[in-house]
Amino acid sequence: MNIRSIRFRVTAWYAGLLAGSLLLFGASVYMGLGRYLKWNLSESLTNEARQIGETLLSNVDQSGEEYVIYEIGEHFSPEINGRFLRVTREDGSVLYVSGLPKDGSFDASQLAGLTRPVKEAFSRDERLPDGRELLIAAVPYAARDGSRFFVEAGAPYHQIEDVLHGLLLALALGLPVIIAVAIGGGYLLTRRALAPVDQITRSAEHLTSRNLSERLPVAKTGDELERLSVALNQMIARIEHAFRHISRFSADASHELRTPLTIIRGELEAVVQHPQLTPEVRETIGSVLEETERLTRIIESLLTISRLDAGEARVERARFDLGELAAATTEQMRLLAEDKHISLSCDVVAGVEVEGDRSRLKQVVVNLLDNAIKYTPPGGTVRITVSAASPQALLEVSDSGVGIPSESIPHIFARFYRTDKARSRQMGGAGLGLSIVKSICAAHGGRVEVESVEGSGSHFRVELPLAEF
Amino acid sequence: MRILLVEDEVKVSRFIERGLVADRFAVDLAQDGSGGLDLATAYHYDLIILDLMLPGMSGTEVLRRIRRTNQHVPILVLTARDAVADKVENFEAGADDYLTKPFAFAELMVRVKALLRRGPVSRASVLRVGDLELDRLTQQVRCAGRRIGLTAKEYALLEYLMANAGRVLSRTMIIDHVWDQSFEGATNIVDVYVRHLRNKVSAASPQKLIRTVRGAGYTISDEAEQ
Numbered sequence: 001m002n003i004r005s006i007r008f009r010v011t012a013w014y015a016g017l018l019a020g021s022l023l024l025f026g027a028s029v030y031m032g033l034g035r036y037l038k039w040n041l042s043e044s045l046t047n048e049a050r051q052i053g054e055t056l057l058s059n060v061d062q063s064g065e066e067y068v069i070y071e072i073g074e075h076f077s078p079e080i081n082g083r084f085l086r087v088t089r090e091d092g093s094v095l096y097v098s099g100l101p102k103d104g105s106f107d108a109s110q111l112a113g114l115t116r117p118v119k120e121a122f123s124r125d126e127r128l129p130d131g132r133e134l135l136i137a138a139v140p141y142a143a144r145d146g147s148r149f150f151v152e153a154g155a156p157y158h159q160i161e162d163v164l165h166g167l168l169l170a171l172a173l174g175l176p177v178i179i180a181v182a183i184g185g186g187y188l189l190t191r192r193a194l195a196p197v198d199q200i201t202r203s204a205e206h207l208t209s210r211n212l213s214e215r216l217p218v219a220k221t222g223d224e225l226e227r228l229s230v231a232l233n234q235m236i237a238r239i240e241h242a243f244r245h246i247s248r249f250s251a252d253a254s255h256e257l258r259t260p261l262t263i264i265r266g267e268l269e270a271v272v273q274h275p276q277l278t279p280e281v282r283e284t285i286g287s288v289l290e291e292t293e294r295l296t297r298i299i300e301s302l303l304t305i306s307r308l309d310a311g312e313a314r315v316e317r318a319r320f321d322l323g324e325l326a327a328a329t330t331e332q333m334r335l336l337a338e339d340k341h342i343s344l345s346c347d348v349v350a351g352v353e354v355e356g357d358r359s360r361l362k363q364v365v366v367n368l369l370d371n372a373i374k375y376t377p378p379g380g381t382v383r384i385t386v387s388a389a390s391p392q393a394l395l396e397v398s399d400s401g402v403g404i405p406s407e408s409i410p411h412i413f414a415r416f417y418r419t420d421k422a423r424s425r426q427m428g429g430a431g432l433g434l435s436i437v438k439s440i441c442a443a444h445g446g447r448v449e450v451e452s453v454e455g456s457g458s459h460f461r462v463e464l465p466l467a468e469f
Numbered sequence: 470m471r472i473l474l475v476e477d478e479v480k481v482s483r484f485i486e487r488g489l490v491a492d493r494f495a496v497d498l499a500q501d502g503s504g505g506l507d508l509a510t511a512y513h514y515d516l517i518i519l520d521l522m523l524p525g526m527s528g529t530e531v532l533r534r535i536r537r538t539n540q541h542v543p544i545l546v547l548t549a550r551d552a553v554a555d556k557v558e559n560f561e562a563g564a565d566d567y568l569t570k571p572f573a574f575a576e577l578m579v580r581v582k583a584l585l586r587r588g589p590v591s592r593a594s595v596l597r598v599g600d601l602e603l604d605r606l607t608q609q610v611r612c613a614g615r616r617i618g619l620t621a622k623e624y625a626l627l628e629y630l631m632a633n634a635g636r637v638l639s640r641t642m643i644i645d646h647v648w649d650q651s652f653e654g655a656t657n658i659v660d661v662y663v664r665h666l667r668n669k670v671s672a673a674s675p676q677k678l679i680r681t682v683r684g685a686g687y688t689i690s691d692e693a694e695q
């Protein structure tokens with residue numbers, strides 16, 4: 001997974017923010033509920049204590065303490081309700097204390113007595129020696145006869161804690177599930193939202209000089225992506241226009257140059273027939289004729305390249321054995337190598353078939369071999385191999401020649417580029433041979449690349465799609 | 470033999486006319502499509518040389534219209550357009566041969582004579598130039614009775630030169646005939662092969678038969694050099 005992708009980043013941010021806010025929410029719910037429950041418990045305990053005071057203690061002088069004890073047990077039955085109740089007289093002696101609650105959750109006998117008089121109602125936490133905590137509300141009460149009592153009502157905290165534990169458990173189980181669903185949903189949602197971007201990218205990657213007339217898909221959604229693809233399409237249209245313009249210009253220029261060249265050549269050829277010419281003049285005219293021939297070749301090559309780049313040249317498409325073509329072409333060029341005492345070897349795997357224009361691909365072999373032989377000094381070696389690395393057919397030409405300076409390698413396939421201007425012009429090249437190779441390869445859906453070490457040789461590698469079965 | 474030349478570039482038509490007249494052809498000139506069509510339908514020509522880029526009616530249109538009335542006259546098309554699609558279109562319209570500008574005049578003559586069936590290429594089974602002898606049946610080459618061993622390419626090259634003995638053949642013509650157009654990028658393949666062939670031939674013959682004509686190409690002939 002690409003962690004720099006928008007999809008991943010959006011989902012991560014989204015999940016992070018969601019998890020953060022859910023945690024905050026959970027924490028405040030937990031704390032708020034805890035507080036509320038405690039406040040609620042303390043209120044109800046205080047009320048209970050007040051009720052005892054008002055209903056039972058106010059007439060204690062008439063009804064007697066025995067009655068009070070009985071009534072508390074009868075009406076409030078703290079043991080059954082899991083409560084603690086204690087009524088203390090002003091002198092600190094206990095009038096009533098509740099017993100062990102039915103659920104045995106605490107033992108009130110362990111609770112210390114009041115040590116000082118209570119002036120007003122308050123609540124406090126009391127920790128029993130066994131570690132349990134009780135919330136106790138204490139209320140002072142004055143009977144009509146002026147005797148004072150302190151009523152304490154208590155309840156164990158564990159009731160509140162049980163509720164809070166339940167909440168915590170629900171949050172702990174629920175939050176990860178919610179976050180996981182959110183991550184999954186967010187990922188799918190961003191994928192859906194970004195699917196048009198993927199599509200645009202894929203289409204844009206397939207655009208080359210040969211299919212500039214194609215356009216990117218435009219989803220009529222009215223959103224930012226539609227605007228983006230429309231803008232990209234307008235840009236492609238402008239590129240296409242410029243490209244066609246250049247391409248048509250070189251084709252037109254080549255055509256226009258041909259007529260004057262025809263005239264120059266024809267006139268000179270007529271002159272050179274003249275029997276009264278001195279050898280010097282004949283030599284000069286011959287030299288000019290040779291240059292017109294070179295000019296013609298350059299124009300032909302330029303026209304070839306512009307046609308290939310415009311996608312017009314690939315008329316023939318036949319299936320043939322690339323190895324056989326390479327071997328046959330090598331034999332036809334063997335003498336060129338022998339002439340320079342270069343050892344030329346050819347090593348092909350049988351049955352490597354490609355589909356395309358045979359004579360164009362032969363031109364690739366010729367140009368690469370010619371180039372290798374040209375730049376390999378006498379006594380060197382040139383080797384051509386054909387193999388298959390599915391789904392590509394590989395044609396490789398390596399030599400032990402002068403190599404290419406590393407700073408020239410990126411430009412080696414550019415038109416009119418020469419690594420060593422003086423030397424290559426002397427060799428008769430125009431710097432177009434490798435451009436033609438590149439254009440032919442591209443027109444066949446393949447490519448050419450070069451590795452070279454200056455002084456020890458070059459290695460050209462052509463990849464073409466294998467013919468499909 | 471009468472030839473109609475339809476070509477709007479005066480300078481081009483001038484040197485073609487001059488060359489054809491020097492070879493004893495009668496030449497009529499037309500400078501645009503409709504003029505050419507008028508001449509072609511009015512007179513009987515042995516051959517028509519037709520440029521495609523013409524003012525007014527295009528060369529291809531002229532070609533179609535000539536073919537409607539005259540099926541037989543050989544037509545050689547000259548053009549600055551050499552895309553395969555153009556060639557196919559014009560062959561379908563009725564062209565017999567096709568020559569792309571700029572061309573060597575020698576090549577034009579070879580093609581003109583081939584179309585007129587005046588035998589530019591000798592069909593004899595044994596070709597002779599000086600004391601060099603090439604037997605097409607046995608594919609053997611002898612010089613003054615001694616056999617010269619040649620590779621297949623050297624043989625093809627020598628046969629092409631000897632079949633056109635006395636004519637100058639350009640490198641382009643040799644490449645197209647002995648190799649194929651794919652080799653046009655191979656800068657000096659013709660020169661290397663001719664040199665090897667010449668070395669083998671001159672080792673057997675005292676005469677200098679294969680000559681380089683600067684700027685034009687190669688020729689084989691037993692005439693003394695000018």
